[in-house]
Amino acid sequence: MSILPYLLLILLEIHSSKACKGCLSIDEYNIDKIIPKFKASLIKFDIAYPYGDKHDEFVKFADEVTKVKELIVGEVGVKDYGDKSNFELAKTYGINTKEDLPKVKLFLGDLNEEPIPFINEFTVENFRDFVRDNTNLYLGLSGCVETFDKLAKEFMLSQDKNNKYNQVLEVAESVVGKEKVSAKIYLQFMKKVIDNGVGFVQQEQLRLNKIIKEGKINSKKKEELGERLNVLHSFKLAKDEL
Template sequence: MYTYLFILCVIFTTPSAHTASAASGSVELDEISFNKIIKKFDAALVKFDVAFPYGDKHEAFVALAKDSKDVDELLIAEVGVKDYGEKDNEALAKKYGASKDNFPVVKLFVKGKSEPIPFDDSQGFNSDELRRFVRVNTGIYLSLPGCVRELDSLATKFMKAKDDERKSVLKDTVAAAEKLGSKDASSGKIYKTIMEKIIEKGDEFVKTEYERVKKLLNGKVSDEKKKLLLIRINILQSFQLFDKQVKPTKQEL
């Protein structure tokens, strides 16, 4: 334990060109520290990128690092690669299929798995997609906008439950939603409505409703309406962990 704390202290106190990134929760790794640090965590989300990253994708990664700062079992880290001088970390990046031709490359290292899981950015490279990627592949809870942790757990329980048990889960969801503050009250109603519709129409409702909302998002809607639709999409995806036919949609606010 003391060795682990010492290693982290060294990382966060060593001056570097990326001090701002480290301060925001993203830890910098190199060819020496990589394996030492990665194996200390249940999961590690690592971005291989240029030595001095910038742009929307980097900002999305940093945003996730900030939001997950209290998730102890998850490490958010970066490997900065130089293609000049001594070419720092170039060999490490190449080992995991990353180079200047495809930067940034994000890989998820999960304890117990021999190979990292690659992040597919075809649905968008933003903090929500990164968050969802970690959550689906590790079970580590990272909330999406509009989602409520307790209700997400009930959504999971609901989808696993037999038909004759689902009304009981719905009842628990209604009780939990009634205790929510004003900020999350509208989300509570969405969880309740989705469960009621699934009981009425079957599990297929999740997919059809997802497609309906996605179609609305692709149309002309106000920014406020778009925000509400995205929240509904996020909550629907709490039910979709068991519906492999549905793929996450690109989300941009």
């Protein structure tokens, strides 16, 4: 059988592949040296030179969490031709053919425990939700403040949201600089939830995403709305908290 189709496939993948900033290259030789050293590891099993929308979303998430020390984002490049690199490793985690790729799994520090499979659409927001729902890691997104992220969650769980709002207002009065700007956004969202109900969170997310995706705003405004979206995400509760 001619090897030409395989060579063409490799060249196409190399040409199309987008580097994953902040990703570690995981293979059958180093996985047991890396995964146990971190509290959580989000690993994508994919073709050797990944490309496309799914890969692009994974790359964006990896870039977003580069400063989260207890989380690593990595890729396992799987080949079903030639030396079949990492093919057996992929099979260990239920990935038997190229058609099964890409697959993302969350390891929680122990290779003896079954990793948690990611089964949602490949988007930055869904990766973010997945890690947050299955760990207690703080991801520290742009525009967010850890103290107010925790207060936002407490606010959403509170039966007396007006009282909680007043408590947060007191905390906000003591912060300065960029944190004070962020605190105002948290307070604005809390007020909106009080006035419009918890459904405001999802409605506002859809509205902001639509504005950003339409692309009719300048880069500064897009960044500003992106930070508002990050803050708004702190108001989302996990399914078992609803």
